Amino acid sequence: MAFRTVGAAQLPSEVWVHVFGYLSTTDKLNIRSCCKYFKKMVDHWSLWKGNTVVLKKLCAYTSQFWTTLRRRKISSVVVQKASLKEWKQLALSLPWLTTIAVENCFDVKAFEILKQFHNLKRLAIRRCRCGQGLSDAIVPLQQVTHFSVCEMHCAPRSDIVSAVSKLSHLTSLLYHEGNHPIPRQIFHLMLNRLPHLKHLSLKMGTQHGSLPDDYFNIYKTNGFPDDPQVGQPGLTSLELLDYMDPTLPEEALKCLPSLQSLAVDYRDRDVDPSRCHLKTWLRELPQLAVLNIAKGHPVSAYAHSIPNTVTSLTLQRVMVEQKDMKALGKQASGLLYLHFDPCSYNSSSSIGEIPKLFPQLMTLKMRHYNVSEKEFLSLQQLKHLEQLEILDAHSPSPHLLQLIHKLQVLTNHRTQIIHSLGPRDPTTCYCTHY
Template identity: 30%
Template sequence: MEELPHLPPEVWVYVFSYLSTDERHTVRTVCRQLKRLVDHPSLWRDYTVVLSDLRRYTYGFWDTLNHRKLTRVAVRHLRRKEWRRLDGAKGQYTPKGHKGLTLLLFLGSVGAPRYGGPALTSLELVDYPETILPENALRSLTSLRSLTIRYRYIREGIECRLTSWLSPLHQLETLTIIGQLKAFPLPL
């Protein structure tokens, strides 16, 4: 590609702010310079990344999220095993040398990768039955300020783990629960 016109990076970032997410992803494939500008954190402020099937995410994906400084996550259809993988943060998700992934992972001072969600401020759980996540599933998310739980449906007789999920979340400011009742009426 020809060299970009000599405009300050701030102007390019301003121009890219008018592009849709798909257009930004297309632009970032053109050259390294544009990739760096399109990944500027100001373009991704208040953006939510949707995670599912954790095996498919590469080091490059986590590096990109780190560079964009994303702090909002929506998790879709995570099975218990995948949640444990996310909660345990195996080394495969943390590139060596990173002091921290802003979104989900960080390296402790000893250098061992672990999960703690130090900057994760917002989490959305989509279509989760209560039984899929253990009682201590959110214990590491100490910086969480907003939690949204979207149930596909709520059934009678299923143990509610919400109290145990919320107990370690001392900074939680907003809790939103969205769902439909199925098989039983709401008590008045």
């Protein structure tokens, strides 16, 4: 070990830091245990940018643990069930945190500690159980720009909506709370106080009948024209989770022409194309660039309505046929990103057609199951393909590894081929599938 350490020290530390930057978190932790020299190098702050630490039992962590996190300049944490004393310890140890996800918090007083994190920009509250008082605790957090709330048991909806409304600088809101959509009037009052909001994610829940046509049109219901806190949000990104037609009417998105990204995660598959409102929504979105669809109607119900401005398309657990793929190719031939994961498809009429239909693709996500060698190797025709992710090959067989090698040779190794999913961001909401 001493010999290896002396040899390692002959190289500049900047070189080692650069090399370690290519390692996974697990590999970096293994290297860190080799010797004190590598331990110091691996803890360099530049190697931990964007890293999130999950804190499960704060009282068990030593002073050395907190020193290590400070050395790495950790700015994102998930806090699971911490006491008030532990929250104070966190604020004392890492006061510069910019992202905090709170889980299983049962005392609203814990949220009052958040005001000590003056750099906090992203806050997620999920699976918490607390009563009234959340709104007052949130008031000091005016610097927060990204807020997520999910499964807030026992907290009154009025208190949650009031808390959200106090964060007037929000640019992103994930409201995944309750079993029913927010009533129109309350929803409008909340949005009116979020003039900077760009991304909105809603869990629709069960709804008997349709919401009003102007559900997203707050211009008609601005009851406080003299209130300086009131604004008119120009949403560019909308996500609807647990959705089923006809919860929103066909004209629902007509007042959102600025949308550049739309994601709809349907509750179930629906084989009745006559109830598909998505085809009408898409015709009203001239700037749409990103479209993500999960479950719901067959692709045939809306394929011809997809704007030619779409460059990123995700299709998950949907019914798609060969004619639908051809329609998609005509409507969105300029696709750069395709996540293709239907519930069933004929590989010879879909994967093999992708290079012809979407010649500009730079990123492709797909399953290998039932795809022949000929179809798989035909992906070499995608001259701009930079990354191929195989969704069902976490433990690739020797045959698949051989196919991957063949494809890499045919593409002169210009395409990065991934066959294992990367770690999920622990700060993201569990409801979000994209």
